[in-house]
Amino acid sequence: MGTQYQGTKAEIQALATYIKLVRATESVSNRIHRHLATTGLTASQFGVLEALLHLGPLMQRQLAEKLLKSGGNITMVIDNLEKRGLVKRDRQAEDRRCITVCLTPEGEQLIQNLFPTHVAAVLAEMSSLTESEQEELGRLCRQLGKRE
Amino acid sequence: MGTQYQGTKAEIQALATYIKLVRATESVSNRIHRHLATTGLTASQFGVLEALLHLGPLMQRQLAEKLLKSGGNITMVIDNLEKRGLVKRDRQAEDRRCITVCLTPEGEQLIQNLFPTHVAAVLAEMSSLTESEQEELGRLCRQLGKRE
DNA sequence: AGATTTTTGTTAGATGTCAAACTATTCAAT
C-alpha cells in the first residue's frame, strides 16, 4: 500500500523544502541542547535563564513573547525554576498584576557557566556552513518568517 | 541590568543564524498546522496519519523513526488515534512483538480530505521564497542536518 | 536445548505545551 502524492512541481518543491527545514532544525536543536541533560535543565528553562541573563529582569508576559510560548506555559516553567532556586518572582508595587522574574545568584552563576558551552555547541553546529552560507540561510529564514 | 554577550565574530554569526532558523521554522510550522485546530487533530496525529497514507501500514518502531519521536511517545499518539477510530493496531502472527498500525476507512477518509489543505498551506508559506531560493534553503538544511 | 542478548511495545513519572475558564487589578469611558 501507500499512495504517492501527485502534485504540481511547485507543491512538491514546497513540501520537500519544508520537510528539510523542519528536520534540520530539529536535529540541530537536539544536538545543541544535548549538553543540558547533565545539568537537569530543560531547553525551556535554559531559554528563560538566558533571556534573564541578557535582558535583565522581565515580566512573565515579556518572557512569553520572547520565547514564543503561552502565558500558562511560562507560569509552569518559572514554577520549576523557582523550586530549584534559580529565579525569583517579585510582585510589583506599582502594578500589582505584574510579576517580575529575576535570576537568583545561584541562577546567574549557573547560566554564566553554561552559556559558553552553549555558544560552543551552536558554533560547532553552524560550522557545517561557511560564513556566507550562514548569512544566506539567515536571509532566507527572515524572508520565510516575515508574514503573520 | 542585562549583559550583552561578547563573543568572536564567528560566534555571533552562528548564534544569530541559529536563532533565525529556529524562529522561522516555528513560525512557519505553527501557521501550517493552524488549520488542524478545526479537526481536533494534533500535529503529531496528523504526522502519523500522513505517514500511513503515503507509506502504508507501519510498525510503531518505524513510525517512531519516521517522525523522530520516542517509542513511548508513539504508543500514546496511536492510543489517541485509536480512541477516535482513525487507526487500528494489528499484532503480527509471525513476530508477536510487532504491532502494525494501519488506517481505518474513517482515518483514510479524513487524511485524504485534509492533505490537500495541508499542501496548500505549505505552498502558501514557501511562496515567500522563489523556486531557486527554496532549492538553496533545502541545500543548506541538508548540509546542516548531516552530521550526528 | 538452555541461557543471554536484542528487539518491540507499554508504563510511570516528570516537564512541556496549549486553549479556555477564572481571578485580580488597572484603565477607560460615560
Next chain:
DNA sequence: ATTGAATAGTTTGACATCTAACAAAAATCT
C-alpha cells in the same frame, strides 16, 4: 464614581514528549 473593557497570572484538562524501568517475544550463542 460606577461600570465595562483590557491586562497579568493562575488553574485545569488534554495531549505531547522524554527517559528509565519493565514485560514479552525472538534471535543468538554456547
